[in-house]
Amino acid sequence: MVDATRSVMLPSQPALTAPDGIVVCGLGGLGQACLSSLLAFNLPIRCIDREPPKWVDLAQGKRLLDVTLLGDMRNPEVLIEAGVASARAVLLLSQDSGVNLEAALQVRLLNPKAQLVVRSSGGSSSLERQLQDRLPGLAIVDPQLLTAGIFANALRPDGTEAAFDVEGELFVVRSTLQQQAASRDLFDQLSRLQRLVQWFPIDGAPGGPPASGWWNLDAKPAAGDRLLWLELASTLETRPRAHRGQWAVLWARFRLLFESCQEATERLKDRRNSLLSWGLLSLLLLLFVGSFLFGNASPLRGLMLTLALLKGEYLDAFSFIISGSNNELSPAHFPLAALALIYALGGTLLTAWLVALILDRLLAARIGNQEPKPMVAGTPYVLLLDGGPLAARLEQQLRLQKFQVVRVQENKPEPLAYPSLDRALRSLRHCRCQAVGVLSEDLMANLSVALELQQRWPGVRLAVRSHSLSQSSNFNALFEGMQVINPLEVAADAVVATALGERVRGVLRLAEENLLITDYKVNSSDTLQGLSLGTVAGGYGLIPLVLIGYGAIKPIALPNPERVLQLGDRLVVLASLAALRQVEAGNLKKRCWCLELRSLRPNAPIFEVQIALARYLGSVPGDMAKYVDLEHGAQRTAPLYQVPGRLLEQALKRLGVDCELVDATTCEA
Structure with a gap:
């Protein structure tokens, strides 16, 4: 036990009086x-x-x-x-x-x-x-909500690795398996709306973490290689599904009601519900006895009077019963009056019960605490069990990506959620479950429910919330087709990044690594100011997702690498915690490439060539004259990162310059 009155630093650690404690x-x-x-x-x-x-x-x-x-x-x-x-x-x-x-x-x-x-x-x-x-x-x-994206991606039934939205734009991560050796290198496979996240060579492990840009874009993937691509999805994918016709919904309701009546009949036949059986038999007996007691030799008249009494109409019905005796009440009528009163009281209770049932339904509909509407037969859906705020965030993300979501909240009923799993399964018997998230705080209860549902639906995707397992991802091997996720374990990187001053929007789990969606606002002391996005991506090892220029309203998704960051710009990136730490310290990776200019065509626009060089080298056009002076041989630029270098190479070739991107170890700084 450690005494609270003392504190001894480890010999290898500096004193906590340092500014970074x-x-x-x-x-x-x-x-x-x-x-x-x-x-x-x-x-x-x-x-x-x-x-x-x-x-x-x-x-x-x-x-x-x-x-x-x-x-x-x-x-x-x-x-x-x-x-x-x-x-x-x-x-x-x-x-x-x-x-x-x-x-x-x-x-x-x-x-x-x-x-x-x-x-x-x-x-x-x-x-x-x-x-x-x-x-x-x-x-x-809230560590639970920070990791909602990880649960959402674990439940995605469309085969993609992940999906998330930033500033109204939907991004999707897809995995592709190279069927044969590629004819184009990695750079040529990139596009305006696509970025490479990770490359898994068939002959070994990846050479670096995802989103870090460790790969050589001149390389060509071999057959069997797997690539993770980040793509900007169509904005149409963010729109909700069109609602089915009202007739289809009404037919689904009628079908469920008809089948519920059939089930009730079967339960009566099997004598599984004795209370309902005795209640129905008692009602039939009351109607039969009343038809003869109150009918005065007319069973139909007696049946109508019995129904009136059961409705609670005592005086009018009893007056009609004794109408054959000149409406004079005699002691001979007392037993009949008492029996009619019993009928009327019982009928009053029955009427009150029906009114209470109707009011309960109306109030539930008024305050929004009703069950979800039935879905058309065959509709695929994702089922979320418990989870509270986490389930609500999951539902929001999955619906944005056009998935039908059904929630079950047993302990704390919520609007548009089923109160029990059994009730949900009965209502969704004609629909198709694609994925299940079991999100309560009890791990053993979660595993019990998940295994039962996996036995019911063998091919369903399962995500189970865990609070007690350390390194819960290692337990996934024990349960095939099931992902055990500990939100606290996954959210740690996001919490640490927040402590270091970053603004973290969420966490993704890609290629067994945690990647953070982080928001930067460029200020005068920021290490990002004045850098092109190509330099930011190549130097710090991250992926720029969305750029919102100072004073602009509309965000730019997957912005051009040649765009230079200015004061007031907002940039959202996808990066590991280590990469964010490098951004904070301003530790850019070494530039490993330079462009070799060899010759110019006779009519090449020299000034435009100098402008292109200045844009990518971060200088002014006048300083670029030395690179276009090729009388004494080829000239090599200052070192560059590979993506800006390849883009500059393409731009200069269009202007009539014979050039090539070469290894920077032979370049002059």
Whole structure:
């Protein structure tokens, strides 16, 4: 056990008074996953937990033992002892969002400049929104919602690897298997609306992480290679499905009602529902007895009077019963009056029950807490079981991609969701289930339901939410056709990126790696200012998705690599946590290519050639004159990244320049 009154740094770690120190408060599943990501950056770290943590990785626990304090994260003395006053960022990751917010206020008093990351326990409360708006440097994250995209992609039944939307644009990641050796190199396979995410050569493992651009675009894929392509989908795909005709929906309702009546009849025959059987028999007996008691030798008259009594009309019906006796009430009529009264009281209860049933349906329809409308027979759908806010976010993403979604929420009924799985399965018996997400917080209950549904639908895709399994992706091998996903484990990279000052929109899981959808706004001190998007992609190893120019309204999806970032521009990228760290530090990769200019055709437009060179080399046209002076032999440009180099090569060849992109190791800087 570690004493909260002392704090000893590991010999290999710098003091936490350094400006890049990180304090992690709350060492549950999310806290330990964040520590694993932070340790890869060799940052000075301190930890706070109320009780000795139960380490999933014992080696990590031993490594962090001497920098872990035991105490309440809301206690100023504990925070000061942990070095919060000089920390760069503080992660408040307790499962109780109220504790996290209270601790955040204490941290802000001790350190006005630190980046604060507060874990939300589900649903954005008014207090969380108010604090996030009023306190600068405070980011509230919900790890469940951050990873909704991973669940959505695990449930996609269309064969694509992933799909996500940014600024109203839909992006799709597709996997293609090379059937034969390619005749074109990778660069020629690129297009305006397509980017390469990962290349899996058949003869070995990938040479780098996805989206990093580690590959040589001059290479040609061999037969058996697998490629992941990011494509901009048609905007039509973001539109919802056209609704089926009303007649088809009405026919589906009638069919379900008819089959429900058949099932009720079968249950009566099999005597499985004794209460319903006795109730029906009792009603028939009452009608039969009343027809003879109240009919005065006319069974039809007696039946009508019995129905009137069951409706609750006592005086009028009884007066009609004794009408043959000159409407005079005698003691001989008392037994008949008592029996008629019993009929009337029972009928009143029956009428009240029917009225209550009708009102319940009407109120449910009025407040929106009704079951979903029946779907036409054969309609494919995705089934989501429980999940609360996570299921709501999943439904939104899947519907945007034109999938029919059906939700079941058993513990907390929600509008347009079935109250039970059995009820949903009965209503959807004629439809086709393509994927099931089991999203409750109980892993064993999730596995039980998932295995039962997998036995019912052998080919269905299954995604199971886990809270207790570390490295849950390793457990997928135990259950064929099922993906076990731990949101806390997956969201760790997004939480760490937020602590480092990034604005993370979501997380994707591609090629066994976590990729973050991150939003940048270019300012005067930003390392991205003045760089072309080709340099950003090649130098930092990321994929620019959407660019919104300063003052512009319409976003540009998959913008041109030659576009230069200016102050006020907003850029959304797809990148790993390591790549975002390089952007923050301004550590560009080495430029490995240069363009060799060999000759010009006689009528080549020299000034246009200089403009093209200046645009890609980040200079002015006047400085490019030395590259077009070819009297003394070929000239080589300053080093470039491969994509801008190939684009410059194409542009110069169109202008009549004989040139070629060559290895930069032989180029002059």
